[in-house]
Amino acid sequence: MNTLEEVMALKARVAASIIGQEAVVDRLLIGxxxxxxxxxxxxxxxxxxxxxxALAGNLVSRFSRVQFTPDLLPSDITGSEVFHQTPSGGEFHFDPGPIFANIVLADEINRAPAKVQSALLEAMEERQITVAGKSHKMEPLFMVLATQNPVEQEGTYPLPEAQLDRFLMKVTIDYPSVEDEVSVIELVRAEEQAAHTDKPSGEHSLTEQSVIFQARTEIAQIGVDPAMARYMADLVYATRTPANYSSDLAQWIEIGVSPRASIALDKCSRTYAWLNGRDQVLPEDIRAIAKDVMRHRLALSYQAQGAGLDADGVIEKIIQLVALP
Incomplete structure (x- = not known):
């Protein structure tokens, strides 16, 4: 199989255990x-x-899960210098924390205080952490996947805008359809039955990390026409000058998205095009991932919130108003 076929096989294995969330699986792969x-x-x-x-379980990778709680300390994530007794007397050694893995699940990240949330920043952006004045590099394949509950407010610490901006995309998960819910019930029942029988579970191959690195090399070669680059910039710029497009937009948007949004649009649209077997980015590639890239970077006004609008609705309006160059 070529690299794309191997990645699509990975996608199929992950999707087999996640019913009704195909878009989420796509975004996990894009990330x-x-x-x-x-x-x-x-x-x-x-x-x-x-x-x-499911993604980590189908990759040759080390997976780490951190349950974020209000009493968590930064060192619980990064690790710390620990004194070890030796025949010569004793010395300090760095004991790495759970962040030293390939796939890191930061579960309920908004339940931890700011100091703990910020402990992820250096690892996410610089791919290293610094403890006691020494830098420790992360693995070449390193990805943080943070989850949060949108409705729970008590005992939570909303992520600051600077940290939100560090995430490539914000992926939202909604309820499955009735048909998918039935399939979920059947899938979980089948898993329980398999767990209580002596029948060995079916073996499946794992995707090597080299496949991911090769895919990244191919994605870097995906062509982006200057007109498409201008279209990405226009979408971003429309969030900063909404009055140029619509009086409604001017009332709805308080703060536009940062230049990181432009970079993320370029990365994600090239990846989306590659996953769909194209060697050039098309407008549909950009539009397909625009909401995921911009929804957490856009600050809405009180008027928009009072009108019941969310970021996705505002971004959809921008897509309608911004013409292709």
Whole structure:
């Protein structure tokens, strides 16, 4: 199989255990191939953790899960210098924390205080952490997948805008359809039955990390026409000058998105095009991932919130108003 076929086989294996969330599986793959970190938001029980575990379980990788709580300390994530007794007297050694893995699940990230949340920043952006004045590099394949509950408010610490901006995409998970819910019941029942029988579970191959690195190399070669680059910039710029497009937009948007949004649009649209077998980015590639890239970077006004609008609705309006160059 070529690289694309191997990645699609990985996608099929992950999707087999996540019913009704095909778009989420796509975004997980895009984040992995674009070498970014994802924020995943959804109500409890919508398979956020299951989806991430399914991705890690089908890769040759080290997986780490951190349950964020209000009493968590930064060193609980990064690790710390620990004194070890030796025949010569004793010395300090760095004991790495759970962040030293390939796939890191930061579960309910909004339940931990700011100091703990910021402990992820250096690892996410610089791919290293510094403890006691020494820098420690992360693995070449490193990805943080953070989850949060959108409705739970008590005992939570909303992520600051600077940290939200570090996430390549914010992926939202909604309820499955009735038909998919039936399939979920049947899938879980089948898993329980298999767990209580002596019949060995079916073996399946794992995707090597080299496949991901090769895919990234191919994605880097995907062509972006200057007109498409201008279209990405126009979408971003429309969030900063909404009055040029619509009086409604001017009332709805308080703060536009940062230049990181332009970079993320480029990375994710090239990855989306590659996954669909194209060697050039098309407008549909950009539009397909625009909401995931911009929804957590856009600050809405009180008027928009009072009118019941969310970021997705505002971004959809921008897509309608911004013409192709």
């Amino acid at each position: 992995l191939l674009a070498n970014g970190n994802l924020l995943i938001e959804g109500l409890p029980g919508l398979a956020k953790t299951r989806a991430i575990k």
